[in-house]
Amino acid sequence: MxxxxxxxxxxxxxxxxxxxxxxxxxxxxxxxxxxxxxxxxxxxxxxxxxxxxxxxxxxxxxxxxxxxxxTSILQYMGEKLFTDLVHQFGDDYVTRHMQLCQEAIDDIETASQAVRFDTEFSRRNTLYYVSEEEDELRLKEECRWLLERGAPVEWVSADWIRDHYSFEKKGAIYTSNDGELNPxxxxxxxxxxxxxxxxxxxxxxxxxxxxxxxxxxxxxxxxxxxxxxxxxxxxxxxxxxxxxxxxKARFVSTYTVTTTPVQSFTGWHERSLIWETARPYVYIRTTKDQRIIIGGLDEDTDIAEERDAKRIHKRDQLMHELRARFPEIEAEPAFDSAAFYGGSVDxxxxxxxxxxxxxxxxxxxxxxxxxxxxxxxxxxxxxxxxxxxxxxxxxxxxxxxxxxxxxxx
Known part of the structure; x- marks a missing residue:
């Protein structure tokens, strides 16, 4: 392949x-x-x-x-909301799945401490924001479901986002204790x-x-x-x-840019992980050596030639998305890739x-x-x-x- x-x-x-x-x-x-x-x-x-x-x-x-x-963003929340999974599998099933994902992040941290190389593991919080007005209610319901099960999340308002980031959004789930590492x-x-x-x-x-x-x-x-x-x-x-x-496996194409090192992360609260409710979405993280990784903008193709033909255009699109959110951060693309991304139908x-x-x-x-x-x-x-x-x-x-x-x- x-x-x-x-x-x-x-x-x-x-x-x-x-x-x-x-x-x-x-x-x-x-x-x-x-x-x-x-x-x-x-x-x-x-x-x-x-x-x-x-x-x-x-x-x-x-x-x-x-x-x-x-890109090694370590989260227990996925692109399919837990509240949507509940309709398929039931509440107890999905609650246990969430717990197992949380335990897996803890296990990754333990393993990172056991090996002799620097895995660059770091705990990070996550901002999962509302992209369009129609997404707000569903994301608030997801936040309530998580809170009822003891997940370390809170709902943050448009004012809070404006005070902590260089962009404006209607609201978001702010999650504690996610992570990132060098894969x-x-x-x-x-x-x-x-x-x-x-x-x-x-x-x-x-x-x-x-x-x-x-x-x-x-x-x-x-x-x-x-x-x-x-x-x-x-x-x-x-x-x-x-x-x-x-x-039951499905494949699409996804794109990633890693930037040159930046001088500061102005307008980026706690260098949190960032993603959104839009589909296709973008996600953003930082690295130990002060770079930014931005990825996403998936295309519904599993044909390598079609995937690769869009790579340079997607690189430019991702950099545009980055600058739209962080206009004061000066960064240029240093590495970019196109890759297959697999998921499951459910x-x-x-x-x-x-x-x-x-x-x-x-x-x-x-x-x-x-x-x-x-x-x-x-x-x-x-x-x-x-x-x-x-x-x-x-x-x-x-x-x-x-x-x-x-x-x-």
């Missing part, structure tokens, strides 16, 4: 990233993780201390796929951690085929060697779709289990909170495989339990 094009900021932040060998012989293991991006790294982190014989393979270099274009150093940090705990890591080791023998998955890699595993986790991001064509991430792929799990943390979703799903799969005590994994299976009764507190 042609995932992305353009220029990428995150790999420039780690000049001496660790390197790993390629696999040049056949092996066996308890667990094989396919994918060396953020999702695979999160799986490796969780399985590193289970006592299992774990192998991770990556067809290219660690962290150089979709991870290189991930490239985070991914390398997790894999380095896992490697030091005994996980065998192989770069430039491309899977070219799979079959099973008595329900044991056997992966063939380029060069003809094989990996026999008791269990496999496919954590290759959107390239999971090269193995299974999941009808707004929740997925763990795929298929009869034709026995003892295999497809981690599909698709959606606007991909890093958060993947952290959550990796942990749930770990609990399921190690102790069979994952009470929540069924929430993300392909056949969702709809409108459950009050099972979750």
């Amino acid at each position: 042609n995932l992305q094009s353009g220029t990428y900021y995150w790999p420039t932040t780690m000049a001496a990233a660790p390197r790993y060998p390629s696999l040049d012989h056949s092996i066996s293991c308890d667990l094989l993780i396919v994918g060396g991006g953020s999702s695979g790294a999160q799986c490796a982190y969780y399985f590193a201390e289970t006592g299992m014989d774990v192998v991770l393979i990556e067809k290219g270099g660690i962290g150089l796929g979709s991870t290189a274009t991930n 490239f150093t985070f991914t390398h940090g997790l894999i380095d951690f896992a490697s030091n705990k005994g996980v065998r890591v192989f770069e430039h080791t491309e899977m070219v085929g799979v079959h099973s023998d008595d329900d044991s998955p056997i992966i063939t890699i380029k060069g003809g060697h094989t990996i026999r595993a008791n269990q496999v986790i496919y954590a290759a991001g959107y390239e999971d779709m090269d193995i299974v064509k999941e009808k 707004g929740l991430p997925m763990v795929g289990m298929y009869e034709e792929h026995p003892n295999s799990y497809f981690l599909m943390g698709y959606g606007d909170n991909g890093l958060v979703y993947s952290m959550m799903l990796a942990k749930l799969i770990r609990d399921h495989l190690v102790s069979s005590q994952s009470e929540d994994l069924h929430l993300y299976e392909l056949e969702r339990p709809l409108k459950k009764s009050r099972l979750y507190k």
Whole structure:
């Protein structure tokens, strides 16, 4: 899959990233993780201390796929409102989903403290503002729902926004305790951690085929060697779709600009994360070295040529959107990219289990909170495989339990 094009900021932040060998012989293991991006790294982190014989393979270099274009905004709120999800799944189901996302952000912070590289993790607040007048009532209802469940949010008025930002909006949800990080150093940090705990890591080791023998998955890699595993986790991001064509996954194209470093963040309260109710929306964050990342303006196409043809125009549009909100901040584009962005038809991430792929799990943390979703799903799969005590994994299976009764507190 042609995932992305353009220029990428995150790999420039780690000049001496660790390197790993390629696999040049056949092996066996308890667990094989396919994918060396953020999702695979999160799986490796969780399985590193289970006592299992774990192998991770990556067809290219660690962290150089979709991870290189991930803007790494860490939020538990998603583009599909919780109050909309309640209509599909029921209140208790959605409340538990929200709690699991909040826990995943905490787990990302814990993991960032455990690795030896600077992941640039930082807690940030979020301004989620009303773009059009007709969005105000729905966003206020969302705020009330969150407050009733103890979420750290408040409704802020047009006057409050005017006093704290250089732009005006009718109102917003102001969320505390979200976060941001550097996905490239985070991914390398997790894999380095896992490697030091005994996980065998192989770069430039491309899977070219799979079959099973008595329900044991056997992966063939380029060069003809094989990996026999008791269990496999496919954590290759959107390239999971090269193995299974999941009808509940959907793909669009998205665009990102990373600016030159700026002198100050005038008119930007607490350097908060910013996004909006408009569709397509834009989202904005800052970086440790004083840059601004702005992304969004998605296009409904999964054709790489169409996506890439719009890249320069989208770069200019995103810079216009940035200057409209922060006219006093002087910034120029330094990196820009176009990439596929995956989601699900119902707004929740997925763990795929298929009869034709026995003892295999497809981690599909698709959606606007991909890093958060993947952290959550990796942990749930770990609990399921190690102790069979994952009470929540069924929430993300392909056949969702709809409108459950009050099972979750």
